[in-house]
Amino acid sequence: MxxxxxxxxxxxxxxxxxxxxxxxxxxxxxxxxxxxxxxxGQMVHTNPEAAHMMAPISGSNVQPANAERGGQPLDYHLEDGVKVFELTTRAVQWSILDDVTVIAWTYNGVVPGPLIRVTEGDQVRILVKNELDAPTTVHWHGVDVPNAMDGVPGVTQDPIQPGETFTYEFIAKPAGTFMYHSHYEGDIQVSAGLYAPLIIDPKEPGPPVDLDVVLMLSEWLVRDGYTYAAMPMAGMEPNYFTINGKAFPATETITVKVGQRVRLRFIAIGQFIHPMHLHGAPFKIVATDGHPVPEIAQLTKDTVSVAPGERYDIEFTAQEPGKWMLHCHILHHTTNDNVEPGGLMLMIEVVE
Ligand SMILES: [Cu+2]
Known part of the structure; x- marks a missing residue:
């Protein structure tokens, strides 16, 4: 006993x-x-080949970003009727909040990278110069490109080595909301900021809206002053959440007049799902992953879950004056380093 x-x-x-x-x-x-x-909150790797996932995002000659906001339209020049855009990948110090700066890998020094906006049927050429310390490629997510332009390293092209330039060329189709992002070690490079919006406007435009706003959703892990690639993996979970590279209250306020029609284009480019909830007006889902939803099938909603890789275009009419919130309804995602309010939240200010 x-x-x-x-x-x-x-x-x-x-x-x-x-x-x-x-x-x-x-x-x-x-x-x-x-x-x-x-x-x-700390990760120990058992697979030596995966050690790079746990290393901080870094780079040589990391400069402060020279622009406050990403996702702004990128200028192009015409060569024999081809719209030619230029992108350079580089590491910068990017401010996601007044007092929080991350090391980001970027297109043209901003997060998100610049908006490429073209019209259906345009011949498009994009020169990508790689100034990172790592190889990279660019994938045109959802765009109907020739196979050789699809940006998958080791499958459709060799990686673009540091210092090299690669030229992508395709006809812009179909119309819709798309994005471009790194496809080389995407778990790190996309989390580090190598993503941007791409809009192909239809040749025959539909009813116009008064305001057309792209909102790219992503996550960051900042620990002890270092930036890591945030992932849905124990010890690598994010502690900051951004809309267009900024966490609330640094997110942009959208100002709109009563009666105006607003289109929001949600793009989830991080590794987490975000149920985005709009206060103050119901909306209709008018396009999914770039493709229009027939009017009869357009759901009326106040929340839409945007999973990694998805795009949802929603439209609503501003109704009551006031400051209306738009935020992720996974409420941990509306914090900055676990302090509320923050993260995936912005204000829609409706004025008379
Ligand atoms: Cu969320």
């Missing part, structure tokens, strides 16, 4: 030890074996 009791106590003690959260990130030596125990 005493032996049984003793054995039970030993088992309980072992269980208690196993269930106690580890308090140290330092390797412990015990009985000649090295045991590495993570503190909550």
């Amino acid at each position: 005493r032996e049984q009791l003793f054995a039970s106590l030993v088992i309980l003690a072992l269980l208690a030890t196993a269930c106690t959260p580890a308090q140290t990130s330092q390797p412990n030596t015990s009985g000649g074996q090295i045991q590495v125990t993570p503190t909550p």
Whole structure:
């Protein structure tokens, strides 16, 4: 009996030890074996090939960003009827809040990268110069491109090495809301900021709207002053959430007059789903992943879940004057480093 009791106590003690959260990130030596125990929020890699995922985002010659906002229209020049755009990838210090700066890998020094906006049927050429320390490629997400222009490294092209330039060329089709992003080590490069909106306007435009706004949703992990690629993986979860590269209250306020028609184009480019909820007016989902929704099938909603890679175009008419919130309804996503309010939130100010 005493032996049984003793054995039970030993088992309980072992269980208690196993269930106690580890308090140290330092390797412990015990009985000649090295045991590495993570503190909550820290990741320990067991696969050496995956070590780069846990390394901070870095770069040589990282400059402060020279623009406050990303996603602005990119100028082009015409060459024999072809619209020619130029992109350069580079690492910058990017401010997501007044007092929070990340190291971002960017197109043209901004997050999101510049908006490429063309018309259905345009011949488009995009020169991509790689000034990162790592190889990269660009994928034109949802656009109907020739296979060789699809930007998948090792499949449709060799990676663009540091210092090299690659030329992408395609006819812009179909019309809709798209994006471009890195397809090289996407788990790191996309999380680090290599993404941007791409809009192809229809040749025969539909009813006009008064305001047309792109909202790219993403996440960041900032720890001890370092930026990491945020991922849905233990220890790598994000602690900042951004709309067009900014967390609330640094997000842009959308000002609109009563009666005006607004189109919002949600693009989820991070690794998490975001149910975006609009206060003050119901909306209709007019396009999904770039493709128009027939009027009879347009759902009337106040929340739409935007999963990684998806786009939803919604439209509503501003009704009551006031400051109306638009925010993610996973409410942890409306915090900055666990402090509310913040993150995926912006104000829509409706004025008379
Ligand atoms: Cu969210």
